[in-house]
Amino acid sequence: MRMFANVTDTRRAGPWSEQRREGRYPARIVARLVRRGQTIELLTNDVSFRGVFIRTDSPPTLRQLVKFELLLPSNVVVSGHAMVVHVAARPDDQPKGEGAVPGIGLQFWGPLTNAKDWEQFVHQLKVRERAGMATAKATDKVRRASERFKLALEVVLDGKTSMTRDVSENGMAIRTDLALPVGARARVEMRTGHGEAASFDVVVRRTIDESGFRGLGVELAALDPTQRAALLDFLRRNAPDDEEPLFIDVDDPELH
Structure with missing residues (x-):
């Protein structure tokens, strides 16, 4: 299927930035994933109209279908299913910093709840990026949005x-x-x-x-x-x- 054409793993391939074909915009919003009946709460690193990159040092496997929720700044919850199309692992000897963020790339699979709100959110990030306004910091840590x-x-x-x-x-x-x-x-x-x-x-x-x-x-x-x-x-x-x-x-x- 076309979905799997861009499946990547940086432990075997180059950085995901080389694979990108659409605009992705830095953003930190809460992302909740359901895995094996357990809900875990993480943070996004960047987003696009068709998917998100989520910071995690315990990623699911490639091609796994996951259920997710994304909490927008407006408190609207966007939910649906997504496919894991990219896994970025940071080796112990790799320096921290830009391009060294561990996590997973998700591509939306099927319809989203509140899809128009998601499109508006990403569009606003796109406008801010063109205006040169920062939306997130690469030095943010990986896990929770708060203690x-x-x-x-x-x-x-x-x-x-x-x-x-x-x-x-x-x-x-x-x-x-x-x-x-x-x-x-x-x-x-x-x-x-x-x-x-x-x-x-x-x-x-x-x-x-x-x-x-x-x-x-x-x-x-x-x-x-x-x-x-x-x-x-x-x-x-x-x-x-x-x-x-x-x-x-x-x-x-x-x-x-």
Whole structure:
């Protein structure tokens, strides 16, 4: 099939930049992949009208079909299926920097939800690039959009008591059977065993149905910098001592 004509692996072939036939534009947005029933949250490195390059140091195999979600800066979720058409691995002796980003190139396969929003997003990046405006930094680290802590905290969501699986300064995964639709707004009260409590407005961004976990992924809404810093301090105080969160620069203005 034509899809496989441009399948590449930089462990055997040249850089993907030599393979590109369409414009690709630097952008950091959250990308969620479903692999073997597990949802993982990563970041894009660059995007095009027909696909994305996602930063990861644990890539799926070439020609694998994956399910994905892309969270746009407008909070619109673009989802669908894509084929892994490129794998970029960084050898231990390869210097970090431009062209040394490990990850996967995905080509969209089939229809997208909110396809027009995706086209508008990429078009805006194209316009910004022509104007010489930077959209991302090559020095950004590979993994999370923010620190994420594996914390089992008691929360009250929509009047029902539940527990978190993990929490970040941007959102949390909550174990619950509540059938709240994506886009719904709710109030969450978070509690710790030390008597601390905090309340937040949240927006439901995804439903989670994984092995051993069923619940909702929610995003914290309208936090100002002071509130966000207070939440991050709250999470760090309550995180296990051996917790080592992965993060990139949360002050990057182009990070969403």
